[in-house]
Amino acid sequence: RPADFLKTSRWPRKHGEAEFASSPSSRRHDDGAAFFPVEARMLLSPLELFCAAAAVFCAGLVRGATGFGFSMICIVLLTLLLPPARIAPVIVLWEIAASAGHLPFVYKEADWKALRHLGLGVVLGTPPGAYCLASLPAAPMTIGINAVVLVLTAMLFFGFKLRQRPGRWGTCGVGALTGLINGASANGGPPVILFFLSGPSSAAVSRASLIAFFLFTDVLAALVYWGYGLMTVQVFLLAAVLLPCVALGIWLGARWFRHVDEARFRRVVLALLLLMALAGLAPAVLKLAG
DSSP states (O other): OHHHHHHHSSSOTTTTHHHHHTSHHHHHHHTTTTTSOGGGSOSSOHHHHHHHHHHHHHHHHHHHHHSOOHHHHHHHHHTTTSOHHHHHHHHHHHHHHHHHTTHHHHHHHOOHHHHHHHHHHHHHHHHHHHHHHHHSOHHHHHHHHHHHHHHHHHHHHTTOOOSSOOOHHHHHHHHHHHHHHHHHHSOOHHHHHHHHHTSSOOHHHHHHHHHHHHHHHHHHHHHHHHHTTOOOHHHHHHHHHHHHHHHHHHHHHHHHHTTSOHHHHHHHHHHHHHHHHHHHHHHHHHHHHO
């Protein structure tokens, strides 16, 4: 039974045992208990899996076209189906797979000086974020994640620009904030996206730097999640099942990018992110209030 799995696994007890044990998905999984161990059963029903596949395909389109936005879209949409602690490790695995294919392009174009300082901050910020993910209840985490996405996406949407690039310690601070958010939600993108897109770097350098940065942060987050026991068999199973949808979306998005107006497309994506963050906030706030 799911409750027995929570008692014997490395999953932190604080993270809503009663919530998972009473969820519709867990009750559906009990029907197959005679055939599959709990650890190997899917987290989602077939209908939920279809919705998740559509969500990650759309997120992949955005990632392929712009080099960012995948985690923001996934965390906002998929937390409607599962708690953040079950979604964040899956997103990290998808991001690692997506970024690895861009390494030859990234090596030539990325701003490695800025990335070194950002990386130092990420190393400091990721473990506290992962601790919050493993320890805090789902509803407050969902509210916090969507609130961060809402504020930083609004800054990008309305054209916030840095007058000058922060110095070494300011850049480390951006990295620490990114690591904190990434460890807590696999969605550390907004601060570093704001850092690169509002600065003087060209679009090609910004895109390559973001891809390199996300690869580093996601590998680090995956290691920290593993240490906290969040990388379960179910996480790897869900990541593997939906990986083809991610890959197809990224491939089509990269081809589509050649034929669209980048600035207009970016504004449309950011507008959608604002709407999705609001949509994710509403049920979490209502649940916490109720």
